[in-house]
Amino acid sequence: xxxxxxxxxxxxIEAALRQxxxxxxxxxVAGLVLALPLGYLASRWPKTAxxxxxxxGILYTVPSLALFVVLPGILGTQIxxxxxxxVALTVYxxxxxxxxxxxxxxxxxxxxxxxxxxxxFSRLRRLVQVELPIAVPVIASGLRxxxxxxxSLVSVGALIGVGGLGQLFITxxxxxxxxxxxVGIILTVLLALVVDALIVLGQRLLTPWSRAGRAG
Amino acid sequence: MNILRGLIDFLSTASHWSxxxxxxxxxxxxxxxTALGLLIASVIAIxxxxxxxxxxxxxxxxxxxxxxxxxxxxxxxxxxxxTLTGFGIAPVLVALVVLAVPPILAGTYSGIRxxxxxxxxxxxxxxxxxGAILGRVExxxxxxxxxxxxxxxxxxxxxxxxxxxxxxxxxLGRFVIDGLAVxxxxxxxxxxxxxxxxxxxxxxxxxxxxxAVVSPGVSGRTATRSRIHRTxxxxxxxxxxxxxxETAVASLREAS
Numbered sequence: 001x002x003x004x005x006x007x008x009x010x011x012x013i014e015a016a017l018r019q020x021x022x023x024x025x026x027x028x029v030a031g032l033v034l035a036l037p038l039g040y041l042a043s044r045w046p047k048t049a050x051x052x053x054x055x056x057g058i059l060y061t062v063p064s065l066a067l068f069v070v071l072p073g074i075l076g077t078q079i080x081x082x083x084x085x086x087v088a089l090t091v092y093x094x095x096x097x098x099x100x101x102x103x104x105x106x107x108x109x110x111x112x113x114x115x116x117x118x119x120x121f122s123r124l125r126r127l128v129q130v131e132l133p134i135a136v137p138v139i140a141s142g143l144r145x146x147x148x149x150x151x152s153l154v155s156v157g158a159l160i161g162v163g164g165l166g167q168l169f170i171t172x173x174x175x176x177x178x179x180x181x182x183v184g185i186i187l188t189v190l191l192a193l194v195v196d197a198l199i200v201l202g203q204r205l206l207t208p209w210s211r212a213g214r215a216g
Numbered sequence: 217m218n219i220l221r222g223l224i225d226f227l228s229t230a231s232h233w234s235x236x237x238x239x240x241x242x243x244x245x246x247x248x249x250t251a252l253g254l255l256i257a258s259v260i261a262i263x264x265x266x267x268x269x270x271x272x273x274x275x276x277x278x279x280x281x282x283x284x285x286x287x288x289x290x291x292x293x294x295x296x297x298x299t300l301t302g303f304g305i306a307p308v309l310v311a312l313v314v315l316a317v318p319p320i321l322a323g324t325y326s327g328i329r330x331x332x333x334x335x336x337x338x339x340x341x342x343x344x345x346x347g348a349i350l351g352r353v354e355x356x357x358x359x360x361x362x363x364x365x366x367x368x369x370x371x372x373x374x375x376x377x378x379x380x381x382x383x384x385x386x387x388l389g390r391f392v393i394d395g396l397a398v399x400x401x402x403x404x405x406x407x408x409x410x411x412x413x414x415x416x417x418x419x420x421x422x423x424x425x426x427x428a429v430v431s432p433g434v435s436g437r438t439a440t441r442s443r444i445h446r447t448x449x450x451x452x453x454x455x456x457x458x459x460x461x462e463t464a465v466a467s468l469r470e471a472s
Contacts, residue, residue: 061419062412063375069392069408072401073219079401148286155289159382160396166291173295173383181299185292192287 002179009180013168017187020164023085023157024150025195031093031146032139038094039101040127049102056095064156067091085157085164092153093146100142104135133206140203147199148192155188165191222402223409232406237390239410245386246414249305249377253312254370260313261320262362268321269328269358270350278325282365285318290376298383308380315376316369323365327358356431363426367419374415388414 006013042049067088072079075087108131116126132139158166168184171177204211226232233239268278293314297307331354339349355362381389391407394400427435 057419058416061371061415063371063378063415065375065378065389065392066408066412066415069404070412073223073405079396079404144283145286148283152287152289155291156379158291159379159393166289169289169292169295173299176299178296178299181292181296185289185296188289188292189287196283196287 001182002177005177005179006183013183013187016163016165016167017191019082020151020154020166020188021191023082023154023162023164024089024191025147027086027089027093028143028147028150030090031097032143034090034094035097035101038098039105042098042102043105052102053099056098059091059095064088064092064153065159068157068160068162080161082157082162084160085154085162089150089153093150096146096149097139097142100139101135104138104142105131107138108134136203136206137210140199140206144196144199147195151188151192151195155184219401219405223405226402226406239406242386242388242390243410243414246374246377246388246411249308249312249380249385249387250370250373250418253309253316253373253377254366256309257313257316257320257369257373258366261317262324265321265324265362265365266328266350266355269325270346270354275325275329278321281318282322285315288315290315290372290379291382294376294380294383303384305385308377308383308385312373312376312380316373319365319368319372320362321365323368324358324362327361327365328354330361331357357434359430360426360435363422363430367422367426370418370422371415374411374418378411 038052042052068084069079071077071084071088072081075084077083112130112134113126116130121130154162154164155166155169157164158170165184165188168180168187172179172181172184227239231238235241265278268274290311293311294308297311301307335353335357336349339353344353377385377387378389378392381387381393388407388411391410392404395403395405395407
């Protein structure tokens with residue numbers, strides 16, 4: 001490990017990290033925003049669930065590099081455009097989270113939903129104040145999977161010229177020099193751990209009742 | 217639309233289908249890397265997963281292995297092993313196995329864990345020995361989740377094998393990398409479409425294998441089944457008709 005290389009190239013590493021965070025996390029947020037209504041529709045009208053699951057299954061099966069290459073053709077962007085990576089990762093996130101949201105909403109017991117309706121909750125209030133909070137643990141675990149997977153997948157984009165930390169792997173490989181590769185791997189794993197911990201923290205904050213039992 | 221035409225032109229050129237860098241050869245190479253990686257990973261992960269699931273010892277490893285491996289960047293792993301030990305199939309195979317073991321391990325472990333303890337207890341009660349319990353009770357009941365883990369690993373390996381072309385290996389990724397080098401988008405697109413179709417077809421085949429291998433009683437496809445569906449009461453590993461949903465939820469829950 002060549003420490004002087006690291007200090008010499010700090011600004012490059014930082015820029016790569018910033019781009020990586022952006023490219024990984026924006027699709028997670030966009031994916032969640034798109035997946036919530038899709039999952040809700042599938043839980044509300046069960047007939048739409050099988051097509052949704054099949055389509056998201058197929059989309060999730062497509063290898064990342066393949067999707068990064070096919071999207072410029074569909075979107076009309078340049079191959080080097082980071083938008084391709086962002087859109088592809090959003091597609092993966094939606095594919096994963098739609099079925100997670102569906103499972104989360106389906107895990108709400110029928111008695112709870114009926115009790116809420118009996119108490120006078122409208123459908124929308126019931127969704128927002130009862131069903132979604134109960135579904136948070138399931139959705140959060142899906143979110144963790146999606147976020148960590150995205151952080152790893154952004155590096156693949158480096159093969160088609162979109163930077164992120166993958167740039168360090170390319171540089172190291174071309175120079176047959178291990179330091180940038182180690183730095184890239186360590187930073188990617190650290191980033192994944194931090195994002196994972198943040199989502200768990202968010203889950204704990206959104207579900208205060210899960211801690212109440214233990215305190216009492 | 218010229219993109220589509222370029223793709224069709226590439227795929228309909230006869231020379232692209234013959235020779236040592238033709239499409240069939242690349243497909244075969246891709247399948248070989250995938251099969252070899254999955255075989256080695258299964259030989260390692262399934263026994264370990266069965267042991268950890270059945271005895272309950274070392275569950276920390278199994279539960280967190282999948283999440284830890286998901287964080288590993290595949291390109292980083294590939295460039296690392298190749299820079300460390302040189303080019304060739306062996307280092308890439310190491311990377312493929314490292315990425316495939318955790319999903320199979322997690323799936324096997326969570327499958328065994330999801331078996332109703334009352335069933336295992338009953339098996340012990342009628343005098344079955346540990347090995348028989350594992351082989352004749354736990355494994356058949358755990359098959360949906362084991363298959364789920366295996367399918368997840370297959371996707372990961374096919375994806376990584378595509379990227380392996382970057383470190384001078386063959387496979388369908390070759391079209392993408394070579395096409396990128398000469399700015400031939402049709403070639404890149406052909407490689408991408410072919411590998412996407414390959415992944416979907418292989419996954420579909422695994423679903424069929426799963427349907428054939430998993431007992432109908434376990435997957436809930438028998439004529440008489442008690443599904444406590446309407447009240448949303450907790451469901452066991454076996455009675456959901458869509459194995460994928462249960463796999464996704466179970467593996468997600470295990471990861472949390």
